[in-house]
Amino acid sequence: MPLTDTKIKALKPRGKAYQEADEGGLFIEVSPVGLKTWRLRYRMGGRGAKQEKVTLGEYPAYGLGEARAWREDSKGLAARGISPMALKRGDAVPADLPPASKELAARYLKNWCQKAVAKVREQEAQLQHENSVAVFAWRWFEEIAEPSNSNPRNVRRVLEKDVIPAIGVKQVSEVTVEDILAITDRIKARGADQMALQTRNVLKRLFAYAIARQKTQFNPAAAIEARFIAQARSRDVALTPEEVGQLLRGIYQSSMKRAHKLALHLLILCMVRKTELVHARWEELDLEKAEWNIPLERMKKDRAHFVPLSRQAVAMFEELKSLSCGSDWVFPSRISLNQPISQSTLNVAVRALELDVREFVIHDFRRTASTLLHEAGFNSDWIEKSLAHEQKGIRGVYNKAQYAEQRRDMLQWWADFVDSQIDEGRKVIIGRFGKTYQAA
Template identity: 70%
Template sequence: MALSDSKLRTLKPADRVFSESDGGGLYIEIMPTGKRRWGLKYRIPTGKQETIRLGDYPAYSLADARTWRDDCKALAGRGLSPMALKRGDPIPEDAAPAAKELAQFFIRNWCMKAVEKAKAKEAEAKAADTVEAFAWRWYAEIVEPANSNPRNIKRILDKDAIPAIGSKQIADVTVTDILAITDKIKNRGADQMALQTRNVLKRLFAYAIAREKTTFNPAAAIEAKFIAQAKSRDVALSPEEIGRLLRAIYQSSMKRAHKLALHLLILCMVRKSELTEAKWEELDLEKAEWAIPGERMKKDKPHLVPLSRQAVAMFEELKGLASGSEWVFPSRSSLKKPIAHNALNTVVRALEADVRDFVIHDFRRTASTHLHEAGFNSDWIEKALAHETKGIRGVYNRAQYADQRRDMLQWWADFVDSQIQDGRGKVIIGPFGKAYQSAA
């Protein structure tokens, strides 16, 4: 019984190889792996039976296979062997002109095209097995469905992994390649991010091994302790350290905009990227509000920051420093883009301050710690940090606490001021703007 496209699509593999006939010697073999391959049995005039194979289905359709069968049988009928021509044997000199012409047609249309198709298929397979292609497959199939916040992994792939090794075959990545990535991140002063990146790549290559794309996990071969010591961030600056740090910031030679940025990070309780990538369109200084859009937030939900008098005054000063840019903190090289992601980390590392080891993210923990100690409601503090409340409480607690947070953040700004001044006055900081001066 002749084959049909619908039957070909529904053929299921078995424990052993089996075949289905289309008639005229044409058949399709079905491998246990699910691969399907066209074959043809024919006889040449001497009576000798030969078998030739075309290639895989669906790369070669049923219509292709039937045309190929007819061409093969036409050749065999003139005494020529399609199998020998496919093998590359020369056309016999004593063959009739019509047979030679048919043989040349067969070589051009089947043998050479088969080689081209095989090369194209190999190139396609190689492209699918690059780190970039496989990483996004892993991200879509494994990471996104299983993670409530996959953006950190996407950021690692986009920023560090794919630019470095994206074009390499996943089986060709070495330990040296992984170390080059982590060393580059560590050189930015981000040891913990280097460790996170190694961990993400370790998961990626574990998946590649499971998919039989490689047999070696180069990230797993590097022990975590050789990259960085995993540590929980538990630094909360004391009131005295807040004062020493901010005085050191304002007495340093760093750019004024960077001084204000670090001060705002403490006052507003936002994440670094939420501040450094801020645009003026998000700020309403008349209402003393900063509306951060969801796409810039860790949880993809918009966040409203009530601004203290001090924060408003700082933003007013920054407006003048921005030189008309849409960005609150424009890059030094171009007003059309924000400052570099690691710009504030760099200035903090160069800072000489009598404060124990800390990172910028500790500003958020510092604020949270002192606000809790001052007796402020935990829900207000968590909302100010843009944290999600888990469980049943999170389902029912949808309040924004805007007024309470405004009072709380004003108290916090005044508290920070008192630590900076500590009897020293405001000279080292300098006036921020009209709102701050009028309230002072």
């Protein structure tokens, strides 16, 4: 499908650059910091000839209509044997060209090459200037945040996902309280209040460093009290067995989508993080072997993680396979089968529940499982490995065991235990993977 302005404006940065095609070789490239650049692929001699690629400049400096006009001019040059890439590079126009071709080349140079080079240089100078937020933030990350933080990947994600795309091209001294609030409000709008608070805290440290380096005299993030963004939640919430049963009965009796009910149940059974589940692909799962292998690039600590699956978990994934409509994702978005549900989907679903259960967040499922398994007497090493926690110190260096069979038995016990908590005197049909619970 050809591009539209609406679609282009909706393109968001990702961990690495990606492309969205228009027509006739024209495409827009989105960088990890959110810059959108027009480029064109063409061939000088028809099929089989070497492909060339030339750049126009950034959107919205060049609109969609301008980019398409540039595409037609570029392809017109190529059809006459004149390389747009060579003209952009500054090569001289061949002297033996026919007058009409020389005129076209001269017009192309004036209308596109000279203007594009000037704009690109201007934008690059702005972005690379040492006082821009993008440049200074990465300097702070490399010099201060990464060496001193036990989990620098979280800080990197904050910068890449929410800070740089929003204010990366601004000068550090020009960032206002309104800019910080705009960032945290967007994060809260996707149902991630605690992430909004974490982002404010990262920015507070970033601008404290900027003041120390005399790049600004004001810390706009520190001017916003944390309580005005979100209330910090206790990090020691662990649901009781009775609350686990109440929660799952409430989930299955709610009106949320079946796939979302299964997702929340799987989060409890598999002890994985929310992002590890919602971004799961079918290629990671071997349901015949009852195994889930999460690749290292999707893990918080950049280490691959093996999850033995209980009988209940396998049955849930089998049902999800039929619900995924052939998507590569276990939980495809309702908008497109080519992308997963958003990070906020399950948070929103949980907040809509009316439960007589104390306040909790989805991440507390992992703490709940850890607490109840420890209370049941299971080996701490097995539990920590199931949580993808790595031991520190000498013990961590030498203990690389996966405890695969022990964890398989433990997670099966855990799934059966969770089933028993659902059976609390109320008839609850949760699906073919479970059973019908009758009143006592």
